[in-house]
Amino acid sequence: MQQIFNFVIKNKTFLLFLLLFSIAIALTIQSHSYHRSKFINSANFLTGGVYGTMNSVDQYFNLKTENEILAEENKQLREQLLNSKFQTDSSFIDSSYSKSLYKITIADVYKNSYSSTNNILTLNKGRKDSIKEDFGVMTSNGIIGIIANTSNNYSTAISILNTKSKINAKLKSSNHIGSLTWDGKSTRLVQLEDVSQYAPIKIGDTIETGGESSIFPKGIGIGTISDFESDISGDTYTIEVKLFNDMTNLGTVYILESINRPEILNLENSSNE
């Protein structure tokens, strides 16, 4: 017993180092698994408050660009409105944008990161605004990520610039689907993997969301094809997608709540059994 105590006292620095280091490693490993980073995330009172103060200062400097973005979006919405007047008679109704299927909440980006390989955004809306996990995040240009954690007033979202992120996407010109991943290299390019060899791919074509995941509606823009190559096996293509969004410059975003998602998940679970 005496010897054990002696050993502990003699090596106390090393033992403390080992203890702290293993706590840190454990938290790191935990954060690498999707949806598990419960303890260490920036959706809490302290960090949210600090980022909020900074954001309110920062917003003044970006007012001009923010205005331009809003004006551009107004223009697009007005065009849609004008065009829709002529379409009301036709039987075709674009149900994916209809209000009853998706609820939209506006949020500010408090913290945007894009320099690491697992980037996470902090937004200023949380459980109080009925934001939950697995809601989609987008801007007027296209998708940005998926909500991963929420606190009362804040939430964090896994950006599409995250090597852990996987989002269903498809070609606009056909219905060939693939999954959108990121290799951690460029903030302008993401990769669309597992696209069938039969897909008609042309550089410059648009990639949009596939609607299979029920997080995002079908047909929200993601980016354009900038390059593509066959896999080693030759069965599938890997496509380099140039994003519509400038991920390094995000101000105001929309959080999408899919009203039908619980129903769809329920149905899928029951049919799996």
Place this chain on the structure above:
Amino acid sequence: MNNVISINTIRFVVLLLLQVLICNQIDFFGFINPYIYIIFIFLFPIKDERLLLLLTSFLLGMLIDLFSDSGGVHAAAAVSLAYVRPILLKSSFGMLYEHHSIKFSTTDIGSLITYITFGTIIHHFILFSLEIFNISNILLILQKTLFSSIFTIILSILIIILFSRNKK
């Protein structure tokens, strides 16, 4: 003694805020960020207990992690740096360390640069290895370590010279 504690507390808070509010947002060339909060570990009083240094480094790293959503990578790197600090001090300052008489404001600049360079490289290598967490991306790890280290070393030395050398 009280003075030392208050100086270090202020340094802790100021470096933490500088790091998360300014340095984490720089993203030079898209991915290069300086991690200047390690200046706190470099300048921690030498006579004090190593256990205290380990604990405060862990706390500092953990807080940086909280702000940057990175799990425990900064905590792990900061604790490692705090643990190897005596070895670095001994190899860079030699005899001065043995006598516990290093004053960062009066030591010659060469030893200071060696000390900070090696410390930064060790810290950044552990940081990026854990952050990327994938041995097949070893080139990316080395690339990030190299570029961020250069940035951090230059900034750290400038900050140390600016703020501690003038009180001779």
